[in-house]
Amino acid sequence: MTLNQVYNGNNIDEVVEILGKYGRDAKIIAGGTDIVIALKNEKISPKVLIDITKIADLKDIEDDGEYIKIGAGVTFTQIIRNPLFQGNLYGLYKACRMVGSPQIRNKGTIGGNIANGSAAADSIPPLIALGSKVKLLSIDGTREIAIEDYYNDPIKENEILTTITFKKPKENQILTFAKLGLRKALAISRLTSATFIEFDDEDFVKSIRVASGALGKYPMREYEVEKYLIGKKIEAKTIEGAIGTIQSSMDERLKGRATLPYKRVAISGILKEAMELAVKNKGGVKE
Numbered sequence: 001m002t003l004n005q006v007y008n009g010n011n012i013d014e015v016v017e018i019l020g021k022y023g024r025d026a027k028i029i030a031g032g033t034d035i036v037i038a039l040k041n042e043k044i045s046p047k048v049l050i051d052i053t054k055i056a057d058l059k060d061i062e063d064d065g066e067y068i069k070i071g072a073g074v075t076f077t078q079i080i081r082n083p084l085f086q087g088n089l090y091g092l093y094k095a096c097r098m099v100g101s102p103q104i105r106n107k108g109t110i111g112g113n114i115a116n117g118s119a120a121a122d123s124i125p126p127l128i129a130l131g132s133k134v135k136l137l138s139i140d141g142t143r144e145i146a147i148e149d150y151y152n153d154p155i156k157e158n159e160i161l162t163t164i165t166f167k168k169p170k171e172n173q174i175l176t177f178a179k180l181g182l183r184k185a186l187a188i189s190r191l192t193s194a195t196f197i198e199f200d201d202e203d204f205v206k207s208i209r210v211a212s213g214a215l216g217k218y219p220m221r222e223y224e225v226e227k228y229l230i231g232k233k234i235e236a237k238t239i240e241g242a243i244g245t246i247q248s249s250m251d252e253r254l255k256g257r258a259t260l261p262y263k264r265v266a267i268s269g270i271l272k273e274a275m276e277l278a279v280k281n282k283g284g285v286k287e
C-alpha cells in the first residue's frame with residue numbers, strides 16, 4: 001500500500017472526521033520522531049498521513065489552579081521551558097529533559113510518546129505517578145481514561161489523543177523521576193522509576209504512587225511498593241525494604257527473562273534515587 005495523501009489538520013474536529021473516514025488507512029503524524037522510522041522500516045503503510053503540528057489547541061499547557069492540562073501536541077522542549085514544571089512537578093521536567101537529544105525534544109510530543117505505546121516511553125511513569133487521565137476523541141465520541149489503564153485499553157485507529165490532565169500537586173507533595181539509560185543522550189530508557197509522595201507534617205508518607213518503566217510489558221504502578229511505604233518515613237531502612245519489595249514483584253513478572261538479573265540490580269539504584277530525591281526536594285527542588 002502506498003502513501004498517497006498528507007492532510008494538514010487545521011483543527012481537532014477535522015482530524016476526527018478524516019480518521020473516521022479512513023480508519024486504519026490513516027495515521028496521525030505529530031513530531032514524527034517515532035512514526036517516520038516506522039514508515040521507513042515499512043512497519044506501517046498508511047494511505048493517509050494527518051499532520052497535527054499546526055493545531056494550536058493541542059499545543060497549550062493550562063493551569064487552572066486545581067488541574068494542569070497538557071495538550072497532546074506539546075513538545076518535550078515546551079515542558080522543559082515552562083516554569084510550572086520546576087517546582088514539585090520537577091519529576092516530569094526531568095523525564096522530558098532526559099529524552100533523546102535536543103532535536104528529538106524539540107520535535108517529539110508528549111501525545112506521541114503515549115500513543116506510540118513503547119514500554120520505555122519516558123514521560124509515562126511520571127504521568128502515571130501523578131494519576132493522569134488522557135482524553136481520546138473519535139467520531140464515536142469522547143472517552144477519558146486513567147493513563148495507568150491506557151495500555152490495557154490503548155488508542156484505537158480512529159482516535160486522536162487530545163489532552164493529558166492531572167491534579168496540581170500541593171506543597172507537601174512531590175514528583176520525582178530517575179532513569180537508567182543504555183547510553184547518554186540518545187538512549188531509549190531501559191529502566192525508569194517515578195514516585196509521587198505526599199508527606200504528613202512529621203515527614204511520614206501519607207499517600208504515594210510509584211510507577212516504573214520497562215519493568216514489564218508496559219509502564220505500570222508498583223502497588224506492592226506503595227503498600228509497603230505508606231505510613232513510613234523515607235530513610236535508608238525503608239528504602240532497602242522498598243527495593244526488596246519491588247524485586248519480589250519483578251521475580252514474578254519477569255520470570256525466566258534473560259534481563260531479570262540485570263534489572264534486579266539496576267532497579268535498586270533507580271528506586272533509591274527516586275525516593276531520596278523526594279526527601280531532598282520536598283518543599284523546593286534542590287537537585
Ligand SMILES: Cc1cc2nc3c(=O)[nH]c(=O)nc-3n(C[C@H](O)[C@H](O)[C@H](O)COP(=O)(O)OP(=O)(O)OC[C@H]3O[C@@H](n4cnc5c(N)ncnc54)[C@H](O)[C@@H]3O)c2cc1C
Pocket residue numbers: 027028029030031032033034035036052072073098099100101104107108109110111112113114115116120121122123155159160161162186187188189
Ligand atoms: C534518536 C531517538 C531518541 C529517542 N529517545 C527517547 C527517549 O530517551 N525517551 C523516550 O521516551 N522516547 C525517545 N524517543 C522516541 C520518541 O522521540 C518519542 O516517543 C516521542 O515522544 C514521539 O512523539 P512524536 O510527536 O515524534 O510522535 P510521532 O512519531 O509523530 O507519532 C508516534 C505515534 O503516535 C501517534 N500519535 C502521535 N500523536 C498522536 C495524537 N495526538 N493522537 C493520536 N495518535 C498520535 C502516531 O500516529 C504514531 O503512531 C527517541 C526517538 C529517537 C528517534
